Amino acid sequence: MSDLVINDVSMIFETPNGEQVHALENVSFSLKQGELLSILGPSGCGKSTLLNIIAGFLAPTHGKVELASTEIHGPGSERGMVFQQGALFEWLTVAENIGFGLSMKGTPPSEIKQTVDHLLETVGLHDFGEKATYELSGGMQQRVALARCLANDPDVILMDEPLGALDALTREKMQGLVLKLWKETGKTIILITHSVEEALFLGERLFVMAPRPGRIKQEYALPFAEAGVTKDPREIKADPAFGAKREEILNMIWEMEEEIMGQTETAGV
Amino acid sequence: MSLIQTFKYTIGLQKDGLTKRKTVTFGDTSAVGKGRFWSIISVITLSMAWYLGSALELVNPIFWPSPSAVWDQFINISQNGYRNFTLWEHIWASLYRIFVGFALGCLIGIPLGFAMGLSEILRGWFDPIVEFFRPIPPLAFIPLVIIWSGIGERSKILLLFFAALWIMVIAARAGVSSVKLSKIHAAYSLGANKRQILKRVILPNALPEIFTGMRVAMGICWGTVVAAELVAAESGVGFMIMAASKFLATDIVVLGVIIVGIIGYSMDILMRKLEAKLIPWKGKA
Ligand SMILES: Nc1ncnc2c1ncn2[C@@H]1O[C@H](COP(=O)(O)OP(=O)(O)OP(=O)(O)O)[C@@H](O)[C@H]1O
Ligand SMILES: [Mg+2]
Numbered sequence: 257m258s259d260l261v262i263n264d265v266s267m268i269f270e271t272p273n274g275e276q277v278h279a280l281e282n283v284s285f286s287l288k289q290g291e292l293l294s295i296l297g298p299s300g301c302g303k304s305t306l307l308n309i310i311a312g313f314l315a316p317t318h319g320k321v322e323l324a325s326t327e328i329h330g331p332g333s334e335r336g337m338v339f340q341q342g343a344l345f346e347w348l349t350v351a352e353n354i355g356f357g358l359s360m361k362g363t364p365p366s367e368i369k370q371t372v373d374h375l376l377e378t379v380g381l382h383d384f385g386e387k388a389t390y391e392l393s394g395g396m397q398q399r400v401a402l403a404r405c406l407a408n409d410p411d412v413i414l415m416d417e418p419l420g421a422l423d424a425l426t427r428e429k430m431q432g433l434v435l436k437l438w439k440e441t442g443k444t445i446i447l448i449t450h451s452v453e454e455a456l457f458l459g460e461r462l463f464v465m466a467p468r469p470g471r472i473k474q475e476y477a478l479p480f481a482e483a484g485v486t487k488d489p490r491e492i493k494a495d496p497a498f499g500a501k502r503e504e505i506l507n508m509i510w511e512m513e514e515e516i517m518g519q520t521e522t523a524g525v
Numbered sequence: 526m527s528l529i530q531t532f533k534y535t536i537g538l539q540k541d542g543l544t545k546r547k548t549v550t551f552g553d554t555s556a557v558g559k560g561r562f563w564s565i566i567s568v569i570t571l572s573m574a575w576y577l578g579s580a581l582e583l584v585n586p587i588f589w590p591s592p593s594a595v596w597d598q599f600i601n602i603s604q605n606g607y608r609n610f611t612l613w614e615h616i617w618a619s620l621y622r623i624f625v626g627f628a629l630g631c632l633i634g635i636p637l638g639f640a641m642g643l644s645e646i647l648r649g650w651f652d653p654i655v656e657f658f659r660p661i662p663p664l665a666f667i668p669l670v671i672i673w674s675g676i677g678e679r680s681k682i683l684l685l686f687f688a689a690l691w692i693m694v695i696a697a698r699a700g701v702s703s704v705k706l707s708k709i710h711a712a713y714s715l716g717a718n719k720r721q722i723l724k725r726v727i728l729p730n731a732l733p734e735i736f737t738g739m740r741v742a743m744g745i746c747w748g749t750v751v752a753a754e755l756v757a758a759e760s761g762v763g764f765m766i767m768a769a770s771k772f773l774a775t776d777i778v779v780l781g782v783i784i785v786g787i788i789g790y791s792m793d794i795l796m797r798k799l800e801a802k803l804i805p806w807k808g809k810a
Binding site: 311313331336345347356360388 | 705707708710711712713714715716717718721725726729730732804805806809
């Protein structure tokens with residue numbers, strides 16, 4: 257099985273004036289194939305850094321990442337990325353964007369077309385294949401980004417605030433889509449978000465990270481994602497259990513933020 | 526909309542619904558239309574002034590010829606030619622120099638700009654050279670190129686190549702640098718290799734900036750070729766102007782100036798049309 261193992265990963269950035277930023281310190285966890293993990297945390301706690309290390313864009317200063325028992329040394333098509341926005345290729349049509357990965361591999365056009373058509377259907381964009389990406393709304397663009405990632409049939413999908421730039425309603429719909437795709441495809445998904453609600457809803461597991469040094473402060477196992485596959489999302493979010501967890505996590509993050517503010521204030525004095 | 530309304534709208538005499546309702550228009554640049562109606566009035570007025578001015582003999586034709594004199598010269602030169610070359614040969618001579626010099630400038634400038642955008646060593650190596658030559662007006666090299674290769678075609682082409690080169694290097698480099706890291710990362714994660722990244726991401730991403738550079742370079746080249754022909758040439762629109770001025774043939778001089786203006790303007794329109802056709806995504810991402 258294609259398990260993802262993050263083994264004692266640390267990342268220290270050195271600034272030009274010799275300062276060291278401990279973006280990550282001794283982060284370890286493993287994800288089984290098909291697990292859905294969401295990551296929350298205050299700004300600057302190393303979420304993107306962690307994702308970039310797993311994607312293979314950054315090499316950690318210590319530790320290693322393994323997928324299916326193979327150590328990761330660079331980017332690869334078995335780990336797909338979905339970015340916040342603006343990572344689509346505006347010189348290509350929607351269909352060409354989705355087929356990009358396959359055409360890089362030299363897949364025959366007829367086969368690409370088949371996959372693309374199927375994916376357009378899956379993300380609810382069947383009539384939009386020939387459109388230009390900039391003609392689509394933000395939500396539609398993120399659907400294309402999801403489809404483009406899925407076309408390559410990766411083992412792991414990494415998402416860095418994929419819904420961050422969307423309005424609340426579109427965002428809810430997209431959360432439903434992510435959940436649906438997760439269930440249908442059985443992919444391992446790591447999703448970074450700033451929304452506590454989203455993290456609760458889109459995580460079987462949820463990490464709350466803390467900054468300086470960046471680390472996993474608290475881990476949760478949550479039932480909401482599994483329930484969301486069959487039940488109405490609104491219903492789940494209205495559930496008292498959901499509300500209680502949200503309060504708990506909000507408080508924790510609030511305290512962390514207070515602490516950071518306090519630190520900088522005393523540092524300033 | 527009725528035909529008359531459509532017409533009024535096209536020439537800018539009819540505001541659109543929103544603009545009509547705006548109470549604040551001074552400073553709101555989107556409320557400032559193209560003013561096509563006033564362009565038409567302006568052209569007509571200036572032409573009339575020219576016509577009347579010369580009909581009433583307000584200006585000595587040595588200083589400024591009458592429209593009919595310019596027109597007659599146009600007919601005359603296009604039929605009989607001027608100084609061993611027909612009018613079309615003069616125009617073609619200028620255009621040919623531009624196209625060759627400009628094309629060479631693109632051919633070398635664009636890859637060089639790409640290399641500078643992608644490699645630290647090449648950027649460092651060429652940066653002082655580019656930054657040194659860029660601000661020098663190409664015309665300053667006329668004496669040099671004449672010493673190197675006389676007043677024939679080669680000197681003009683060399684000069685235009687020089688004029689286009691730096692602009693294209695800088696445009697291509699800026700185009701490469703403008704690529705968003707998330708696009709590059711996305712492409713690598715989709716399994717692209719370096720060559721594919723260059724061809725399928727960096728190159729198309731840089732096209733809008735390259736095209737802007739080409740338009741600027743085209744304009745500079747046109748100005749440079751005319752000026753270069755004023756100094757040293759045996760054919761070309763600039764040469765025509767210069768030769769005529771020595772005989773105080775102001776009508777030919779003005780004819781030449783008008784031709785220069787019309788061609789320069791047409792080339793820019795052509796480039797803009799091409800741009801809209803080839804790079805529809807420009808400014809949309
Ligand atoms: N290239 C870099 N050089 C130096 N420091 C860096 C670099 N990249 C990130 N950092 C630092 O590492 C820490 C973690 O950054 P990271 O981008 O991973 O945070 P994040 O949790 O994704 O924040 P956000 O929620 O704002 O996206 C921050 O303090 C940041 O300043
Ligand atoms: Mg981040």
